[in-house]
Amino acid sequence: MSSDFAKRDGVRSWGRTSNHSQHVARPRFRDELNGLIGDAEASSRLASGLRRSYGDSCLNSDGALIDMRGLDRLIAFDDRTGTLCAEAGASLSQILAFSAPRGWFLPTTPGTRFVTLGGAVANDVHGKNHHAAGSFGRHIESIGLLRSDGARRILSPTAEPDLFAATIGGLGLTGIIEWAELRLERIASAYLDVETIPYRCLAEFWALAEQSAENFEHTVAWIDCVSRGTKFGRGLFSRANWRADDALDAHDDRTWKSIPCDAPVFLLDRLAIAGFNELYYRKSCARRGLRRQHYASYFYPLDALRGWNRLYGRRGMFQYQCVIPRSEAREAIAILLDEITRSGQASFLAVLKTFGELASPGLLSFPRAGVTLALDFPNRGMDTLRLMSRLDAIVEEARGALYPAKDGRMTGKMFRHSFPRWREFVVHRDPAMSSDFWRRVSS
Amino acid sequence: MTRAGKRIVILGAASAIAEATARIWAREGARFILVGREKSRLDAIADHLRLLGAAQAHPLVLDCATADAGAELAAMLKALGGLDVMLLAYGLLGEPKRLETEPAAAAELMQTNFCSAAAWCLAASAILERQRSGVLLVIGSVAGDRGRRSNFVYGASKGGLARLVEGIAHKLAPVGARAVVVKPGFVDTPMTAGVAKKGLLWADPDTIARVIARAAERGGPTVYAPAFWRWIMLAIRHLPAPVFNKLDI
């Protein structure tokens, strides 16, 4: 392997469950990429971003990683249309620091701003406004893609529609995204009016979700995945709209608090987690109602605590995220929740959100009309893996799908079931690109 | 010199540390001439700096090690209409074993890190003296503080450069201009990409950039980056030879 790749330990994804060393190159300029992708005779390559994916889709233990974070420059911005072109390693945090004071926001954003533009495209990420805006890929005007044969392809929904559709949500497997052009959204304030409404059971959640979709741009719910009995299915529904008060202050990354080391095991104790849940629910009930919130605390509450994933201790965590089509959702979500609460393995962080009808542009895009449930499980080994297999069966039965960005263990069968267009995708894969995830689900 | 609209020349503008520093200045509306060897890289950096707020970012392709420093800097001065900051950032690390055994490699490193750098510094010094304002910022290295078996050829080039900048600072002090040598410790950049294990002493380029940007406002003539290296190097410089010789550093 060329000397540009150095063997590194401690290169992990967000869930921190696997710890193989990786060969990593860290380019800073586009002209370096040809050399890195071109000599892939011996082993495969994979571009990686801020490694906020939880499982193994951003790792390539058998081959090598091309860490794109050094290519983080803005290239051009049109302040009449809000079209921003940037190198793929630019983070959403950087983009917002630039655009928010100018009155532009991301068309949609995941729950952390520490993801790269390339990573956001490669997972076709979604946000709290999915029902209004659809997935991230819908707002991509064009993509600069470098293939291992050295060709630089410019993709757009009209120019190379097939490779474009394969690259949106393409998990880095179609080549290196060098840059992308993104349409931003106008905002008249950096603040939102946020309303928090406690619900006592799933039926109340469905009613709130239905009522809110039309008049609220952003909706999401926290759900208690621990309590049973009369508290089963309770949670907090949050809905928000942008304000129009001209206060356009950007966030500040320097105010982070950080978790310097792995948490001790007792924090992950079931009782402790149940206690957190109870406390959080009660506190939020007391603070129900309307509040003005900055976009940083509304969209990115966890970003205030750098390295919070270390709270899950040395063994790390799994995240499980599925989507269930609308027709099956009510029944399947109730069954999933029953299985999860019965296992007693869930943690504090669990999210329920309805996806709208707007079609995702990628062949392997995860978002589709229905309801998505996402939650963390501290890694307790076989117990946790078995629980997730039981959940898989429920999801499969309900014709649902799993989210690769959050996954480090789904079977090939579950992958093909989740992404029925995988055959079309395979045609566009770059033969030099692979990942731990891909080797698992394609074997 | 106002905070906004500083006129800045960066030699080795594609360096990771230099680019991080330029981003800080760009947000304050600086005007740049960005000197380096690769046009496409300078263009990418310049586009970004302009979007961040730079009033001007002009790429200039030159090999700093062989260029005619006096003439080139005079032309840049004319284009900018004055010089508020010159940051000299380019440099080579080299491979210690090769540097010790291949005179041509050592000569190239000396020409790059010291001889050509000295010519640029002297040319800048003359301008700042005439202007009676402005600051020369030079990236040295803690490796220049004491010769060590692990990389003393590189160390010598940076040590020599530090002495030169000290002297220029002394010379400029009476007229109100300044010169500062900034000495980083270990920095995680392409220059040190070969080092796989990066421990607690390692800093990222943004940290060094903040130190350099502060040095553009005040302080000097010697600034360590981050500051704790001052104490580490104080100790290393004062270790008695018998102890020092036992250390494999």
Ligand SMILES: Cc1cc2nc3c(=O)[nH]c(=O)nc-3n(C[C@H](O)[C@H](O)[C@H](O)COP(=O)(O)OP(=O)(O)OC[C@H]3O[C@@H](n4cnc5c(N)ncnc54)[C@H](O)[C@@H]3O)c2cc1C
């Ligand atoms: C706290 C938290 C909250 C989250 N919330 C959400 C959410 O609400 N919605 C959601 O959709 N996701 C969410 N995610 C997941 C996250 O948005 C995705 O995993 C995202 O893709 C991570 O981007 P990254 O830059 O970290 O990429 P990585 O994780 O490093 O890589 C992700 C994929 O992108 C590919 N890739 C990266 N850069 C390039 C490139 N330049 N060229 C080609 N391929 C590339 C990689 O090969 C890999 O397949 C969340 C994650 C965290 C940690």
Ligand SMILES: NC(=O)c1ccc[n+]([C@@H]2O[C@H](COP(=O)([O-])OP(=O)(O)OC[C@H]3O[C@@H](n4cnc5c(N)ncnc54)[C@H](OP(=O)(O)O)[C@@H]3O)[C@@H](O)[C@H]2O)c1
């Ligand atoms: N990294 C560290 O640990 C460390 C520690 C102490 C001091 N320093 C010093 O910090 C400075 C910046 O280095 P860095 O860490 O930011 O590494 P870097 O990104 O590799 O930067 C070095 C830069 O010097 C340029 N350069 C070399 N020779 C040149 C020449 N003849 N003409 C024009 N440009 C030339 C290189 O340009 P090309 O791309 O064209 O080669 C490159 O952009 C250097 O002076 C280095 O000695 C670094």
